[in-house]
Amino acid sequence: MILTRKDILGLKDIKKTEIEAILNTAELMKYILKQGNKKTPHLQGKSVIILFYENSTRTKLSFELAGKYMGASVANISVSTSSVAKGESLIDTGRTIDVMGADVVVIRHPISGAPHLLARHVKASVINAGDGMNEHPTQSLLDLFTIKEKKGGFEGLKVAIIGDIYHSRVARSNIWSMVKLGCEVSVCGPNTLLPPDLEKTGVNVYNNVEDAIRGADVVMGLRIQKERQRSGLLPSIDEYARYFGINEKNIKLAKKDVLIMHPGPVNRGVEMTSIIVDEDRSAITEQVTNGVAVRMALLYMLTRRSVPDESIV
Amino acid sequence: MKVLFKGGYVANARPDLSGKMDVLIVDDRIAQLAKDINISDCKVINIEGKTLLPGLIDVHCHLRDPGYEYKENIATGTRSAAMGGFTTIACMANTQPVADNRAVIDYIKKKVKAEGVVKVMPIGSITKNLEGKELSLMGEMKEAGIIAVSDDGKTVMDGHLMLKAMEYASNFDLPVICHCEDASIARDGVVNMGYISTITGLRGISRVAEDAIVARDLMLAGETGAHVHIAHVSTAGSVELIKTAKDKGIRVTCETAPHYFSLTEKAVENFDTFAKVNPPLRTEEDVQAIKQALKDGIIDIIATDHAPHHLDEKLVEFDLAAFGISGLETALALGVTELVESGVMDIHGLVDKMSYTPARIFKLPGGIIQEDTPADIVVVDLKKSYEIDADKFVSLGKNTPFNGKKVKGKVEYTMVSGQLVVSRGVLGGNK
Numbered sequence: 001m002i003l004t005r006k007d008i009l010g011l012k013d014i015k016k017t018e019i020e021a022i023l024n025t026a027e028l029m030k031y032i033l034k035q036g037n038k039k040t041p042h043l044q045g046k047s048v049i050i051l052f053y054e055n056s057t058r059t060k061l062s063f064e065l066a067g068k069y070m071g072a073s074v075a076n077i078s079v080s081t082s083s084v085a086k087g088e089s090l091i092d093t094g095r096t097i098d099v100m101g102a103d104v105v106v107i108r109h110p111i112s113g114a115p116h117l118l119a120r121h122v123k124a125s126v127i128n129a130g131d132g133m134n135e136h137p138t139q140s141l142l143d144l145f146t147i148k149e150k151k152g153g154f155e156g157l158k159v160a161i162i163g164d165i166y167h168s169r170v171a172r173s174n175i176w177s178m179v180k181l182g183c184e185v186s187v188c189g190p191n192t193l194l195p196p197d198l199e200k201t202g203v204n205v206y207n208n209v210e211d212a213i214r215g216a217d218v219v220m221g222l223r224i225q226k227e228r229q230r231s232g233l234l235p236s237i238d239e240y241a242r243y244f245g246i247n248e249k250n251i252k253l254a255k256k257d258v259l260i261m262h263p264g265p266v267n268r269g270v271e272m273t274s275i276i277v278d279e280d281r282s283a284i285t286e287q288v289t290n291g292v293a294v295r296m297a298l299l300y301m302l303t304r305r306s307v308p309d310e311s312i313v
Numbered sequence: 314m315k316v317l318f319k320g321g322y323v324a325n326a327r328p329d330l331s332g333k334m335d336v337l338i339v340d341d342r343i344a345q346l347a348k349d350i351n352i353s354d355c356k357v358i359n360i361e362g363k364t365l366l367p368g369l370i371d372v373h374c375h376l377r378d379p380g381y382e383y384k385e386n387i388a389t390g391t392r393s394a395a396m397g398g399f400t401t402i403a404c405m406a407n408t409q410p411v412a413d414n415r416a417v418i419d420y421i422k423k424k425v426k427a428e429g430v431v432k433v434m435p436i437g438s439i440t441k442n443l444e445g446k447e448l449s450l451m452g453e454m455k456e457a458g459i460i461a462v463s464d465d466g467k468t469v470m471d472g473h474l475m476l477k478a479m480e481y482a483s484n485f486d487l488p489v490i491c492h493c494e495d496a497s498i499a500r501d502g503v504v505n506m507g508y509i510s511t512i513t514g515l516r517g518i519s520r521v522a523e524d525a526i527v528a529r530d531l532m533l534a535g536e537t538g539a540h541v542h543i544a545h546v547s548t549a550g551s552v553e554l555i556k557t558a559k560d561k562g563i564r565v566t567c568e569t570a571p572h573y574f575s576l577t578e579k580a581v582e583n584f585d586t587f588a589k590v591n592p593p594l595r596t597e598e599d600v601q602a603i604k605q606a607l608k609d610g611i612i613d614i615i616a617t618d619h620a621p622h623h624l625d626e627k628l629v630e631f632d633l634a635a636f637g638i639s640g641l642e643t644a645l646a647l648g649v650t651e652l653v654e655s656g657v658m659d660i661h662g663l664v665d666k667m668s669y670t671p672a673r674i675f676k677l678p679g680g681i682i683q684e685d686t687p688a689d690i691v692v693v694d695l696k697k698s699y700e701i702d703a704d705k706f707v708s709l710g711k712n713t714p715f716n717g718k719k720v721k722g723k724v725e726y727t728m729v730s731g732q733l734v735v736s737r738g739v740l741g742g743n744k
Contacts, residue, residue, distance in 0.1 A: 091628055117631075
């Protein structure tokens with residue numbers, strides 16, 4: 001299966017069938033990953049440029065390995081956030097990469113919409129690896145992949161997303177995709193970390209964690225940035241943990257076989273207690289493995305765009 | 314030099330002063346206005362089927378000269394104005410150096426005389442260097458020809474200083490034009506706060522940032538008796554506050570800009586930096602309130618807030634892009650399309666908002682087609698539909714979210730003081 005779209009910029013404008021095709025392909029990739037010899041020729045002769053304007057360990061490594069396992073030439077460009085405004089313009093950087101023959105550019109950027117700008121100006125496929133507070137589609141896809149593995153499907157599944165929704169691109173991508181796939185999505189956090197009019201996206205917005213978690217099949221915690229305290233959004237991290245943290249007590253309100261997730265890295269004892277992070281129902285480590293599979297699937301599908309005789313989704 | 318506009322419909326703000334009439338220009342004045350003028354020794358321009366309006370007056374534009382001539386300058390900005398049907402424009406003070414003293418005003422005046430093609434009325438700043446700390450030299454700038462003071466682009470956040478600014482401006486009979494946005498509420502927002510900011514992850518500016526300062530400045534106006542003019546009203550909340558103030562008899566006038574009745578925040582949903590403007594585009598509810606307020610007369614006038622930028626300042630990440638829309642060449646067409654065609658007001662109402670009332674508020678000549686007034690005239694084809702093409706703008710600022718939009722209301726002729734600046738829709742062409 002291939003995708004006809006050139007870029008993966010977000011899940012807001014993606015079709016349900018496309019998501020399903022990506023998840024199916026990722027399943028195949030996970031099978032390959034489990035083999036002793038993790039080398040396939042799928043991306044031989046292709047080049048993947050990883051262009052990160054923000055620090056990242058896991059997402060960057062995940063894309064890099066995904067490309068390398070499939071035989072692509074992978075190159076990394078890191079640009080410090082402080083030089084975004086002063087340095088070469090994003091469009092110029094994109095054009096430079098383009099003319100060197102990049103097939104896929106993976107971009108992470110602190111400003112919402114930056115990948116969209118890049119995509120309009122380059123021939124290469126662009127994958128958004130996180131833009132500002134907007135979207136992080138590959139994280140959502142790996143979350144979906146994990147849920148599908150554990151729960152078998154999405155229709156009617158109750159998902160609770162708890163934490164700093166306002167700043168979270170993971171939350172936004174998951175809201176778009178999960179609502180599309182038929183999940184019943186609840187979000188919860190302090191009002192200072194909830195963006196306005198969120199219910200218009202089709203989610204339930206809760207003021208307290210218990211209500212959000214009650215009866216959930218999946219509970220996802222989001223990272224609380226310590227700096228939020230300084231900007232007046234939280235009086236203290238302890239108070240956050242007390243009223244909005246996921247703990248042994250409130251998790252009991254969820255279904256018995258609840259799946260516990262977190263995009264990482266986790267602040268243990270803040271958004272989730274350590275016991276929750278490490279318990280059997282937690283899929284936090286597995287999410288990371290699945291991230292490589294999903295990214296392999298995307299790289300593969302985007303670079304096969306020009307092959308005419310495969311089924312198009 | 315005599316020019317006769319023949320066969321057109323003369324549209325004044327007052328319908329009873331309008332009708333199918335010929336207009337004879339002798340030198341720089343309108344000499345005669347009558348049903349059928351037949352004289353031989355003059356240039357005759359047949360405008361059958363077209364509409365002749367008093368030259369439009371824009372009390373809020375940015376000519377970027379001195380200092381940012383790469384964005385716009387007096388030569389290009391005044392030509393852009395003429396192409397848009399404007400014969401008089403007032404330029405804001407946020408130049409480099411800031412128009413906070415006589416020398417800058419003299420420079421602008423001198424350059425307009427040398428390179429300009431429409432009348433330009435400078436606006437001086439309220440505070441020195443727009444810093445919001447000390448009052449500008451309003452007296453000497455008034456003498457040099459400013460028509461108002463404004464720190465437009467910035468709010469004077471110090472309330473005490475704003476009170477003093479109003480008192481001092483009143484000494485010189487200068488209206489104070491207020492850019493209303495509480496910087497501490499708006500912070501580093503880039504779009505309206507609401508559903509669109511939520512789904513794009515772009516930082517929002519609450520509508521209250523505008524309303525709060527509108528409320529403050531209206532109360533200060535009530536306290537000081539100064540004439541306050543609220544710039545670019547964009548929210549339903551501001552409209553309500555201004556209505557209350559007017560009902561109380563406070564000396565307030567206000568304007569909105571065409572993008573606030575033509576577009577909603579949805580325009581930035583796909584990160585279109587051309588739709589990044591300050592104040593930000595608001596919701597449908599606000600757009601409806603703005604239209605209603607124009608109709609009811611709560612909003613007195615339409616001004617362009619023409620804010621030209623170089624493309625390099627727009628073709629960047631959203632947060633880094635400059636705020637502003639190049640508006641001189643689309644304002645009339647947006648008024649015709651969004652207000653007249655859609656039935657909010659008739660053409661007389663639009664003339665009132667874009668020419669007659671701006672002239673009255675700022676005590677400028679013009680704004681009416683009648684005998685023995687300056688020959689500032691625009692002839693418009695109200696029926697012809699066309700697409701806005703930013704590449705064809707005369708302005709150096711091609712930054713418009715309206716590129717490709719189908720509109721009506723094409724400027725055919727612009728005459729300034731009896732001189733044809735635009736003929737048959739072309740600058741200077743075919744006089």
